Amino acid sequence: MKFRIYVFIGFLFGILPTFSQQLKLQSPNKKNRVELFSMNAGNRGEWYLKVSYNTDKNTSEILPKVHLGLSRNDQDFSKELLFLKASKSKMIKEHYELPFGKKAVRDNEANEVVVSFENPSKAKLNLIIRAYNDGITFRYEFPEKKGTYSLKDEFTAYEIPNKSMRWLEKWNPANEGLYAASSEDKLLQQEWCYPALFNSVDKSCWYLLHEADLDRNYCGTKLSNMQDVNTYKLTFPDPRDGRGTGESKPNISLPWQSPWRVITIGSLADIVESTLVEDVSTPTNFKNSDWVKPGKVSWNYWSSNHGTKDYKIVCDFTDLAVKMDWPYTLLDWEWDGMTNGGNLEDALKYIHSKGIKPLMWYNSGGDHTWVSSTPKNRMLTHENRVEEFTKLKKLGVAGVKIDFFESEKQNMIQYYLDILEDAAQFEMMVYFHGCIVPRGWSRTYPNLMTYEAVRGAEWYNNGSEFSVTAPEHNTILPFTRNVVGAMDYTPVTFTNSQFPHHTSYGHELALSVIFESPLQHLADRPEGYYELPDEAKTFLKEVPTVWDNTKLIDGYPGQEVTMARQKGDTWYIGGISASERQEKTKKIKLNFLKEGMSYRAVIITDGKHDKDFNSQVMVVDKTSAIEVKLLRRGGFVVSLNPIRN
Incomplete structure (x- = not known):
């Protein structure tokens, strides 16, 4: 498949006010807003961003301060920055395709502003800010044409309102930990993996912190709230990582741009369906x-x-x-x-x-x-x-x-x-x-x-802990790790490895839809698949690993998730529950189906016990709803194939 990339750039007037102390930029749909402020009264000093989310009823200030700045081995670009100018707002509009992922065709729009600063020695630093319909991104730029330096530190830090719920994974070099939910009374101070998920204090929106378009000119970063429990600062790798090989501080050559700092914003559906991390990354050649x-x-x-x-x-x-x-x-x-x-x-x-x-x-x-x-x-x-x-x-x-x-x-x-x-x-x-x-x-x-x-099915071999934690963990990953790219969890295992499952067979089957990976390693032994009933076996033969579209039907991290994915005219639904105590009955509306089309629905749910299935076939359309029953730690799948006359 050849890649088609169209970039249309137009100037929008009236978005930027005359600069005095702040600058404002809104997304094309006007839901996301970012503002630039100085810590001081004038145009010189330290600077920060404020990020807000607009609903029909109110405006939610989700990040009151995103601290900015860099330090090079030769000089500082944080404390005494003089604001020089802001460009006119430029519209970014892109269309591109990928041969895999949660969506085949990607369309995104953003408004972009470039803010120019100068430090006391007249060295230049630019801040490139974009407001997308599903988030805010920004990156640093040294525009000067020559010079090689070491970066001592990056001061980007996100101040999180104290009462915000958060889902974070303790830092580990393999990124194979568990996500834990926490709030104001149970906040730990340590280093954290990307991506990090937060729910705004007023519950109006969610946001996910990550980085994108990392290239040879930088290192990967992580988040640390060691200095302030509610401030998550970008942090360079530990010198001990990789058995002490390599430098922890990156070396750069000018001109230079940092990776994008990415804040995906919106409803849980907006988070799950977003392709923002790839949208801001360098197109293929x-x-x-x-x-x-x-x-x-x-x-x-x-x-x-x-x-x-x-x-x-x-x-x-x-x-x-x-x-x-x-x-x-x-x-x-x-x-x-x-x-x-x-x-x-x-x-x-x-x-x-x-x-x-x-x-x-x-x-x-x-x-x-x-x-x-x-x-x-x-x-x-x-x-x-x-x-x-x-x-x-x-x-x-x-x-x-x-x-x-x-x-x-x-x-x-x-x-x-x-x-x-x-x-x-x-x-x-x-x-x-x-x-x-x-x-x-x-x-x-x-x-x-x-x-x-990711902490995937391999961890059933590493100890008894994963048997207990997997049901909840599986319902967090669609809102965190799998949002930002393909995830090789190696799912859909029915037999037991060294330690047993607590998930039902329906739960395991649903992971083939819930977890996205273009190469999907189905990890069970042969008899684990041969002994499945025909309906489940057929489902695993037919379910795709790449998708034209992805929709979150409902869910909440750590509790449950139901997703629908489309390939051609066929839809697949997967749903899982983490509940340890309650069985669930869910009614799934099919209003995302094509108007005027009937579909053959094959529904595979939990049966009488966690190693049993119940299957049924029915004809449905856009006005239909399907009722499914989930056992504790249960799950279900549905395939929807159009009926052609």
Whole structure:
């Protein structure tokens, strides 16, 4: 598919007032507003943004202060900034397409202003601000044409009103923690992962903090409220990350722009359906992406941690992919030590003979990781990658999974992007594990299929804790981690691994719709799928991994979520509950269906107990509603196929 990007720029007059102490910018739909203020009475000093959300009834001040500024090794750009000018408001209007994700076609609009500052030594700093219909973004710019510096600190910090509810994940380099809800009486002070979700004090809106368009010229940041419990400051990586390799402070060359600081704003539906992180990211320069082929993957690691060392297990999972009409199977770690009837070459020959495409795992290698599992170091340098990708292309391998990055320092960001660029030269799909949370790279590199960066089903192997926490965790992820990009949770497991499920079979089946990932690794052992009733088995054969449209029907983080996703004329609905005590009966309105069209609805809900299904078929249309029953920690799915006369 060729990418079509149209940018229409027009000037809007009357949006900016004459500058005295503040500047205002509104989104095209006038719901989101950002204002620029000085801490001092005049036009010199420290500056901050105020972000507000407008409803039909009132205006909610959701972020009273977003502190601004940078510090370079040569001088400061925060305390004595002189306001020089603000540009006229410019409209940004974009249309683009991606071969995967929550929406195939993206349209976004924003109003943009560039504010120019000067520090006491006459060095320039620009602040680029955009007001989108689904959020506010801003970035810093050093416009001068030459110079190389180290950034000592970034002072961007979000002041959160004390009574705001928040959902945050404690910082860890693999981004594999649990989100915890907290409010004014239970606030912890520590470092936090992206993205971070907040509910405004008056409950009128929600907002999600993240960053996007991170490139080679910066490091990944995180949030810290160590200095003030209600102020979340952007923080550079810990020097100890990646076993101490790489610099924690980024080096930059002018001219330079920071990543976008992204505040997605609106209802919970606006948050879930937003593509703002990709909207502000750099468009691809790929001429086409016809070779990018999303799909479902059989995966043997969850049920057998060392399964790829066993040729017969590899063959069993290949046969699973054949029987379930899934295009891929993954050879996870240790494929270079395969025995029990065959080696790698034998396995690849078998996989290809069945019409399945192989994906292969690699250790990212190098001194930044403690993990010694092989194959290691084959992706570490450009020369390594060219040699390995050349071999893989000849072997008919479609993509690579690369694991254990353990750092978000600038050198590691550069490593991620080097991998993606080299892989693209060989038309090789890539996905990352033990890695960074998405930063919009899939728009720039459409061969980047998915990321882990989540506490997923693998954690059933790591201890008993996930059995208890998974039901609630699963209902938080659609409002947090999965909003900002593909998420390789490796869902839909019915049998037990080392520790048991507390979720129902209906809950597990629904994760195939609830969680979005272009390469969706369905992680159960073969018998876990073979023993399903025909309706559930058919659903897992047919459910897509890429979508034309996504809608949140209802939900609340930590309690429940129901989502509808569209592919062509067919809709799929998935719903899950975290309730430990109550069964639920829900009525799902189908008013998003096409006018005048009837649909064959296949409804699969929890049955009499958590390992049982109940299925029914009915004809519905736009005026219909479907009633479904969920057990405790339960779930359901619906497929809606148009009936053509």
